[in-house]
Amino acid sequence: MSLELQNVDWQAGFKKIITDVTIAVKPGEFLGLIGPNGSGKTTLMSVLGGLRRPSRGDAILDGQALKSIGRRNLARRIGFVEQQADTIDRITVTEAVSLGRTPYLSLLSPWSQNDDAVVDDALDAVDMRSMKDRIWHTLSGGEKQRVHIARALAQEPEFLLLDEPTNHLDIRHQLGILELVRRLPVTVVAALHDLNHAAMFCDRIAMMDGGKLRAIGTPQDILIPENLRDVFGVSATVEPDDIHPGRCMIRYHAGGANTDVVSDFTEMKADIKKDRIA
Amino acid sequence: MIGLLSLAFTNRISATLVALMLLCVTLAFAASVGETAIPMQTVINTIANHVWNAGHEVDVIDAGIVWNYRLSRAVVAASCGASLAVAGAVLQGLLRNALADPYLLGISAGASTGAVSVAILGLGAGVLGLSVGAFIGSLVAFAFVALLSLQAGRGTGAIILAGVAGSQLFNAMTSFIVTKSASAEEARGIMFWLLGNLSGVRWPDVWLALPVAIVGLVICFGYSRALDAFTFGRDSAASLGVPVRRAYVVLIGCAALMTAVMVSIVGSIGFVGLVIPHAARFFVGTRHSALLPVSALIGALFLVCADVFSRMIVPGQVLPIGVITALIGAPAFALILCHGRVLR
Numbered sequence: 190m191s192l193e194l195q196n197v198d199w200q201a202g203f204k205k206i207i208t209d210v211t212i213a214v215k216p217g218e219f220l221g222l223i224g225p226n227g228s229g230k231t232t233l234m235s236v237l238g239g240l241r242r243p244s245r246g247d248a249i250l251d252g253q254a255l256k257s258i259g260r261r262n263l264a265r266r267i268g269f270v271e272q273q274a275d276t277i278d279r280i281t282v283t284e285a286v287s288l289g290r291t292p293y294l295s296l297l298s299p300w301s302q303n304d305d306a307v308v309d310d311a312l313d314a315v316d317m318r319s320m321k322d323r324i325w326h327t328l329s330g331g332e333k334q335r336v337h338i339a340r341a342l343a344q345e346p347e348f349l350l351l352d353e354p355t356n357h358l359d360i361r362h363q364l365g366i367l368e369l370v371r372r373l374p375v376t377v378v379a380a381l382h383d384l385n386h387a388a389m390f391c392d393r394i395a396m397m398d399g400g401k402l403r404a405i406g407t408p409q410d411i412l413i414p415e416n417l418r419d420v421f422g423v424s425a426t427v428e429p430d431d432i433h434p435g436r437c438m439i440r441y442h443a444g445g446a447n448t449d450v451v452s453d454f455t456e457m458k459a460d461i462k463k464d465r466i467a
Numbered sequence: 468m469i470g471l472l473s474l475a476f477t478n479r480i481s482a483t484l485v486a487l488m489l490l491c492v493t494l495a496f497a498a499s500v501g502e503t504a505i506p507m508q509t510v511i512n513t514i515a516n517h518v519w520n521a522g523h524e525v526d527v528i529d530a531g532i533v534w535n536y537r538l539s540r541a542v543v544a545a546s547c548g549a550s551l552a553v554a555g556a557v558l559q560g561l562l563r564n565a566l567a568d569p570y571l572l573g574i575s576a577g578a579s580t581g582a583v584s585v586a587i588l589g590l591g592a593g594v595l596g597l598s599v600g601a602f603i604g605s606l607v608a609f610a611f612v613a614l615l616s617l618q619a620g621r622g623t624g625a626i627i628l629a630g631v632a633g634s635q636l637f638n639a640m641t642s643f644i645v646t647k648s649a650s651a652e653e654a655r656g657i658m659f660w661l662l663g664n665l666s667g668v669r670w671p672d673v674w675l676a677l678p679v680a681i682v683g684l685v686i687c688f689g690y691s692r693a694l695d696a697f698t699f700g701r702d703s704a705a706s707l708g709v710p711v712r713r714a715y716v717v718l719i720g721c722a723a724l725m726t727a728v729m730v731s732i733v734g735s736i737g738f739v740g741l742v743i744p745h746a747a748r749f750f751v752g753t754r755h756s757a758l759l760p761v762s763a764l765i766g767a768l769f770l771v772c773a774d775v776f777s778r779m780i781v782p783g784q785v786l787p788i789g790v791i792t793a794l795i796g797a798p799a800f801a802l803i804l805c806h807g808r809v810l811r
Contacts, residue, residue, distance in 0.1 A: 235702070238706060240702055240705050240706060260705065260708045260709065260710050261708040262708075263708065264706060264707050264708025265708070267706075268706070269702075269703075269706035271699070271700075271702055271703060271706075274699035274700055274702075274703050275699070276563075276698050276699050276700075277563070277565060278698055278753040279748075279752065279753060280698060280752075280753055284752075284753075284754070285698070285699075288695060288696055288698060288699075288707060289707070291692060291693075291695070291696045291707040291708060291709065292707060292708035294692055296689075337699075341706075344707070
């Protein structure tokens with residue numbers, strides 16, 4: 190049970206989005222993927238999920254190239270939750286989660302009681318069973334996200350890939366989703382925006398910068414002031430988390446973002462003032 | 468468990484039987500009403516005579532009207548309605564756009580260009596009929612739209628925009644030919660054809676329309692689970708194990724061919740492909756395994772009835788069926804929309 194990328198490039202037209210990424214997901218871990226906007230997190234996730242084929246290098250699942258495994262078989266082993274997937278259809282929660290059974294169904298193996306059971310278990314896992322008959326568009330953002338995760342779980346995957354699962358959620362639901370995902374008995378790779386969330390929940394963190402994998406390691410190794418400054422352009426202090434031993438937390442410093450730009454601007458303003466006086 | 472399965476199975480079979488019976492009754496009804504009303508008994512006897520040589524005594528003229536004119540016309544109307552509705556449902560599901568309809572792919576525009584090229588410019592030197600011209604035109608337009616959308620890149624937006632561009636281009640060519648070369652009489656004839664016209668339909672048309680409708684429906688039905696998987700978009704379908712590219716090629720190709728055949732037989736009847744799928748969704752929800760057959764059924768019934776109306780509504784004159792579909796369909800759709808909102 191291993192999922193890895195070896196020297197993977199992916200390009201859109203002539204523009205390389207990710208370059209020479211080598212990464213191996215360990216069984217059972219919660220791997221967080223961090224990086225500034227446009228650093229290639231989403232692309233990396235979709236290559237890992239087999240949705241995009243590498244332009245160069247290999248994506249490998251258990252020693253076998255993803256492209257040779259076939260869509261259906263892949264969907265039984267890797268569940269993927271996109272950043273924002275919405276629909277205008279009037280479907281119920283159960284129907285949405287049932288879509289996760291698609292890779293197991295065919296004309297010869299129609300829907301069975303086992304499928305019902307799997308769907309119920311998936312709803313239980315995300316604590317949405319009481320809402321199984323609700324219509325999709327009546328759900329809140331957090332509930333929709335839970336349904337998406339349940340749909341991916343109904344695929345009975347070994348790997349669950351989540352692309353910024355906490356986007357647009359309030360803080361309680363953000364923490365709720367991450368707590369839920371950490372408890373699941375699957376290997377999780379999640380692209381995360383909030384570095385403190387990555388620090389709190391991840392076993393390991395991979396840091397992307399400009400399409401390259403900058404570093405990978407434990408939260409304490411990756412989330413250091415130098416990286417936060419160089420990659421994210423913020424000044425911050427990292428402190429040990431007293432309540433959760435072995436974890437760390439980040440305190441950002443106000444006015445510390447993009448210091449170069451800010452000081453340039455102040456100088457410019459000073460120059461203009463001087464000109465006016467003259 | 469087996470009991471439950473077989474129950475679901477028998478439910479399905481009985482639903483299919485009820486649907487087929489409903490369709491047969493409607494077809495018989497369509498054959499019996501018209502300028503000269505023909506009793507239902509005569510209709511049934513005539514059909515029995517033709518289908519299994521029952522040897523009933525029927526009036527020869529009545530039998531001729533029922534069999535050669537009305538019944539063939541009704542069966543083509545049913546095939547056409549079913550095809551357009553299924554094509555619409557498939558495109559709406561695949562492109563995730565509630566406004567998608569079969570003519571989105573440039574097919575009706577291309578058909579009109581093909582038809583006027585044959586009828587007015589005399590292309591094909593009398594060898595090609597209007598239908599063949601329309602069919603070729605619709606395929607050319609579809610090829611144009613398909614190539615354009617491939618060039619424009621992935622994504623459903625590209626297909627829809629390419630369809631709009633293609634339709635505009637071919638409609639402009641039709642208008643150009645009509646205004647430049649057609650006489651007033653020809654222009655009126657072409658307009659009539661463009662709005663849909665079943666008057667010239669005979670049995671040979673049935674043997675083209677019916678198989679296309681059935682085969683098309685079966686193929687699309689086979690992809691109903693894949694269509695469901697597109698609920699949350701293309702990437703989500705891919706992550707659920709659907710071969711996205713193959714589904715696109717097969718389903719869009721299927722919808723295009725069904726539409727092209729129907730348009731070349733009866734002209735471009737509007738409204739059915741757009742509205743019937745929405746009506747069907749209102750009744751049976753969005754699961755395509757139910758939506759596609761029900762769309763086909765409602766489309767077939769609707770077009771057969773619309774054809775009867777078009778023959779009856781103005782005595783002594785046949786209205787283009789496209790006018791009727793919109794006149795009846797638009798208010799009916801408005802009702803469904805308002806009612807649907809109340810239910811929400």
